[in-house]
Amino acid sequence: EVKLVESGGGLVQPGGSLRLSCAASGSTFGNYWMHWVRQAPGKGLVWVSRIDSDGTGTTYADSVKGRFTISRDNARNTLYLQMNSLRAEDTAVYYCARERDVSYLDLWGQGTLLTVAS
Amino acid sequence: SYEVTQPPSVSVSPGQTAIIPCSGEKLGDKYVCWYQQKPGQSPLLVIFQDKKRPSGIPERFSGSNSGNTSTLTISGTQAMDEADYYCQAWDSISDGVFGGGTKLTVL
Numbered sequence: 001e002v003k004l005v006e007s008g009g010g011l012v013q014p015g016g017s018l019r020l021s022c023a024a025s026g027s028t029f030g031n032y033w034m035h036w037v038r039q040a041p042g043k044g045l046v047w048v049s050r051i052d053s054d055g056t057g058t059t060y061a062d063s064v065k066g067r068f069t070i071s072r073d074n075a076r077n078t079l080y081l082q083m084n085s086l087r088a089e090d091t092a093v094y095y096c097a098r099e100r101d102v103s104y105l106d107l108w109g110q111g112t113l114l115t116v117a118s
Numbered sequence: 119s120y121e122v123t124q125p126p127s128v129s130v131s132p133g134q135t136a137i138i139p140c141s142g143e144k145l146g147d148k149y150v151c152w153y154q155q156k157p158g159q160s161p162l163l164v165i166f167q168d169k170k171r172p173s174g175i176p177e178r179f180s181g182s183n184s185g186n187t188s189t190l191t192i193s194g195t196q197a198m199d200e201a202d203y204y205c206q207a208w209d210s211i212s213d214g215v216f217g218g219g220t221k222l223t224v225l
Contacts, residue, residue: 035213037161044219045153045161045204059213062119095160103149103208104166111160 002026002107004096009112016086016116022079022096022109030054030074033099036081038092039111046092049081050099064090086116122207124217130224136192138220140205143186148209150188152181155219156201164203165190192222200224 008020022034036048049060049070058070069082079096093113097105122142130136140150150168153161163172165181168188178193188207192199205217 037216044202045155045206045216047213047216050213097161101167103214104151104163104206105153105161105214106163106166106172108160108162 002028004098004107004109006094006096006109006112009094009114011115011117012086013118014087014116017082017084018086018114020081020083020094020096020112020114022081024077024079024098026077029077033102034070034072034079035097035099035105036070036079037095037097037105037108038090039095040089040092043092048094051079083114086114088116090114091116120207120215122205122215122217124203124205124220126218127221127223130192130195130222132197132224133194136195136199136222136224138190138192138203138205138222140188140190140207140217141186142207145186145188145207146184148183148207150181150183151206151208151214152179152190153204153206154199154201155204161204195222195224197224 003025005023035050051070055072067085071080093111095111096109098107100106152165154164155161168183169181180191204219206214208214
């Protein structure tokens with residue numbers, strides 16, 4: 001069974017940095033585009049970032065552009081999200097998800113909680 | 119930037135049909151998918167490419183997409199279907215944008 005497992009969340013002060021990881025089981029990780037999606041407490045899903053299968057193409061939501069960097073290591077079956085200049089409004093559960101056919105996310109991790117507070 | 123809109127809440131009686139709309143400009147020209155999210159759980163894909171059901175999703179879940187509106191329909195709604203539902207719109211030049219979510223109450 002293919003699974004995605006996020007890690008790296010925690011409590012960070014405003015202005016701080018953190019890197020999230022998403023470990024994928026199975027040998028086909030490198031075939032898929034991957035996304036980060038976040039959900040603030042009690043709020044809806046918000047798309048954050050996307051990376052193509054070989055890591056050469058990335059896109060970001062305007063709210064994180066210039067502060068967050070998505071990357072991947074296909075040899076380690078791992079997706080990353082480097083988050084800098086963190087703000088209180090970045091507080092959320094962050095999910096990684098696998099994209100299929102440029103039209104849906106069929107596999108989601110369990111999420112990791114980031115709290116930005118002093 | 120592109121936006122899609124959902125009503126915050128929909129209520130339905132058990133056994134009846136729940137209809138959850140998702141609207142956006144020329145939404146019918148894009149692919150729409152739907153996710154179900156129960157408290158404390160990750161989102162679960164229930165409809166993709168407008169009307170297709172993933173393996174394991176009950177037949178009572180169906181979808182459509184035309185004009186400016188996509189619709190998730192749950193026929194014979196059960197108590198276990200009570201959840202938040204999110205639409206997501208895709209096209210070739212933008213990443214998937216989510217609707218604000220609809221809380222489905224079965225009462």
